[in-house]
Amino acid sequence: MTWSKEQHQEDPENKGVTPDAHPFFESSLLTDLAALPPGVIEIQDKYGVIYEASFVETSDVAEISAIVQRNFDEAPSYLNLTTEAREKYKAANTPEGILETSSDPDNVASLVVRDKDGQVVGYRVVRKGILRNDWRGFSAGSEVAEGKRMHIARGFDGRGLGTALLRLSEEIARDKGYEVMVVNASGDSYHFFIRAGYEVIAHEDNPILAAKGVKANRTYLGRQLTEDSR
Ligand SMILES: CC(C)(COP(=O)(O)OP(=O)(O)OC[C@H]1O[C@@H](n2cnc3c(N)ncnc32)[C@H](O)[C@@H]1OP(=O)(O)O)[C@@H](O)C(=O)NCCC(=O)NCCS
Numbered sequence: 001m002t003w004s005k006e007q008h009q010e011d012p013e014n015k016g017v018t019p020d021a022h023p024f025f026e027s028s029l030l031t032d033l034a035a036l037p038p039g040v041i042e043i044q045d046k047y048g049v050i051y052e053a054s055f056v057e058t059s060d061v062a063e064i065s066a067i068v069q070r071n072f073d074e075a076p077s078y079l080n081l082t083t084e085a086r087e088k089y090k091a092a093n094t095p096e097g098i099l100e101t102s103s104d105p106d107n108v109a110s111l112v113v114r115d116k117d118g119q120v121v122g123y124r125v126v127r128k129g130i131l132r133n134d135w136r137g138f139s140a141g142s143e144v145a146e147g148k149r150m151h152i153a154r155g156f157d158g159r160g161l162g163t164a165l166l167r168l169s170e171e172i173a174r175d176k177g178y179e180v181m182v183v184n185a186s187g188d189s190y191h192f193f194i195r196a197g198y199e200v201i202a203h204e205d206n207p208i209l210a211a212k213g214v215k216a217n218r219t220y221l222g223r224q225l226t227e228d229s230r
Contacts, residue, residue, distance in 0.1 A: 043113065043168055046160030051121065053168055056102040056110040061095045063120040064102075064112060067153045068093040074154055077189035085216035088209055089186065101125055101148060108145050109172040113165055121156040124169045125149040129182060133201050135222055138180055145173035145225075147183035150192075166196055174225040182222045190219035198223045 040054045056064070072078050072090050081089070091097075102110040106128040113122030129146025131138055138144070147169065152162045170181055182201070185193055190200065198221040206216040 041168065043161070043164040045156075045164060049115075049159070051113045051115055051161065051164075053111050053113045053122070053165065056098075056112045056123070056125075058099060058103075060112050060120060061098040061102065064123045064151075065093055065095040065098045067120065067123065068098070068149070068151050070154055071151050075157070075189075077192070078187045081187050081216060082214070084214045085206075085209060088212065088214055088216070098123075108176055108178065109169050111165065111169060111172075113161070115156070121153040122161060122165050123149055123151045124165050126169045126173055126181070131180065131182060131222075132220065135180075135201055136199075136224060142180070143178075144180040144182050144222075145170075145176075145178040147181060150183070150189075162192060163196055166193075170223070170225055179225055180222055181225055182220065185219045185221060187217065190221060193219075193221045193223075196223070 040052050042050050043053050044050050069090055072081075072086050072093070078086060078089075102125060104110075104125075104127055108126040108128060109124070110126075111122075111124045112120055113124075115121050125148040126145050127148050129144050131140055131142045131144045134140050147166075150162065150166065152165070173181055181198075183193055183198065184206075186206070190198075194200070200219055201222050202220045204218060204220060206214075206218045209216045
């Protein structure tokens with residue numbers, strides 16, 4: 001895949017995917033910018049295996065959806081979800097749902113990760129959000145970066161790839177001027193974010209599902225994106 005702002009905007013397939021600035025130039029996670037096609041960044045798992053992250057394209061959404069659907073059935077984060085909650089989450093992550101989420105004009109970053117064979121193994125979306133509570137000197141209502149999706153394919157989990165992708169998304173948000181990243185972690189996935197330095201702001205019921213009469217626990221967490229949090 002190659003990247004140019006003009007080509008990206010002209011391509012009808014990329015409708016809504018925000019290419020306003022190349023987010024990767026400033027990233028300290030770049031291993032060797034000169035060796036990479038524009039728009040692709042290398043990230044590594046904790047064993048030093050290299051993967052390529054790039055913007056989500058329309059052609060990726062079916063593969064991403066399959067990973068997310070399988071995660072809702074099999075990932076430890078979701079084992080304690082009720083069947084009803086699991087089905088609601090799966091229904092929101094069809095290829096159409098993925099396309100909608102990934103092409104939201106308020107996206108800060110919508111990233112897909114591939115292994116050396118080009119297979120999709122990771123997915124992360126961050127969008128513009130509003131801080132819901134006063135937290136660490138930031139007032140409720142402040143503009144923050146908000147993690148919307150975070151998925152690693154089964155078989156590639158537990159290798160530090162999720163942490164590497166999380167860090168990349170934080171780096172992009174920081175480069176775009178955000179000082180705080182918040183996440184709404186479904187089920188038990190908040191443990192992953194705590195391991196990555198996030199602080200619990202609130203444990204709650206998912207209000208969107210609660211409005212539909214479905215109970216699903218989620219956790220609101222935050223992390224300050226300071227220079228020394230890199
Ligand atoms: C949660 C997820 C993104 C983590 O990615 P990953 O690549 O497996 O995570 P890492 O290997 O970077 O793990 C980092 C640490 O978090 C811990 N961790 C990861 N997922 C966890 C979970 N669900 N519960 C508890 N701890 C978890 C790991 O044990 C590891 O701990 P360590 O540093 O003590 O070894 C991934 O497993 C996944 O896609 N899960 C299903 C979807 C999901 O839960 N998304 C989260 C937001 S909705």
